[in-house]
Amino acid sequence: MAFYEKLGNLVLINNMIRLFKNLLFILSWSILFSCGSKEQTKSTTAETEQTPFMDGKTIYQRECVLCHGEAGDKGVAGSANLTQSILSLDERVYVITNGRGIMQPFKSKLTPGEIEAVARYTQELKK
Numbered sequence: 001m002a003f004y005e006k007l008g009n010l011v012l013i014n015n016m017i018r019l020f021k022n023l024l025f026i027l028s029w030s031i032l033f034s035c036g037s038k039e040q041t042k043s044t045t046a047e048t049e050q051t052p053f054m055d056g057k058t059i060y061q062r063e064c065v066l067c068h069g070e071a072g073d074k075g076v077a078g079s080a081n082l083t084q085s086i087l088s089l090d091e092r093v094y095v096i097t098n099g100r101g102i103m104q105p106f107k108s109k110l111t112p113g114e115i116e117a118v119a120r121y122t123q124e125l126k127k
């Protein structure tokens with residue numbers, strides 16, 4: 001009788017230890033996870049603070065390539081040939097901001113900083 005009682009206690013203790021280990025495991029993971037995600041939000045905010053706008057090339061490839069082409073001379077639907085444009089930076093900024101003809105205005109899509117960045121990039125397309 002005493003022997004079985006002891007055995008029962010042992011099994012009980014064993015189970016409790018296992019349960020405790022599992023809890024510890026889950027706890028440590030949840031701590032790791034919560035720290036990790038906090039760290040991540042911190043670093044992304046830091047990144048956006050460091051780069052207030054995307055670089056001109058990235059914006060150009062996302063918004064402008066469709067009509068003007070990678071090199072600026074695709075000319076889809078009468079798109080101006082950017083490799084031959086004689087517009088100044090200010091004039092480019094104006095066209096990109098307010099649009100012209102088929103080209104839609106970008107003032108609601110891009111920030112003034114982004115518009116200037118992409119305008120500068122179009123100057124680099126000049127041959």
Ligand code: HEC
Binds near residue numbers: 077
């Ligand atoms: C829907 C097609 C389309 C998209 C997208 C587009 N453009 Fe244009 N773009 C045009 C057309 C068409 C013209 C000529 C407009 C006119 O003179 O009537 C033009 C003209 C221009 C001009 C004036 C060039 C000159 O010498 O007169 C600049 C600069 C320009 N686009 C830059 C951009 C930039 C930068 C983007 C991306 C942010 C962009 N465009 C996106 C179609 C487009």
